[in-house]
Amino acid sequence: MRLGILEMVGLGATLIFAIPVGVFGLTLLGDGRTVFGGAMLLLAVLMVALPKFLTMPQDIPSLAAEKVIGGVAKEPDEEE
Numbered sequence: 728m729r730l731g732i733l734e735m736v737g738l739g740a741t742l743i744f745a746i747p748v749g750v751f752g753l754t755l756l757g758d759g760r761t762v763f764g765g766a767m768l769l770l771a772v773l774m775v776a777l778p779k780f781l782t783m784p785q786d787i788p789s790l791a792a793e794k795v796i797g798g799v800a801k802e803p804d805e806e807e
Contacts, residue, residue, distance in 0.1 A: 738775070741774055744774060745772075748767055748770055748774065749767070749768055749771035752764045752765065752766070752767030752768035752769075752771060753768065755767060756768070
């Protein structure tokens with residue numbers, strides 16, 4: 728899976744917020760507060776993972792363009 732420039736910038740911005748939440752969760756787990764620490768770790772993982780699997784409103788124009796381009800310009804078969 729290759730990331731484009733904008734996807735890398737978005738991932739970096741997400742990590743700026745997710746890493747401190749994850750470290751906070753690890754600190755809480757180390758202090759013995761397992762439920763809240765585990766919830767913070769889960770939140771940090773979801774902050775990074777959900778944007779890859781959910782379709783956001785700003786993604787709809789690019790998805791539509793990919794379908795139009797894919798329908799117009801099909802890749803040639805090896806037989807041709």
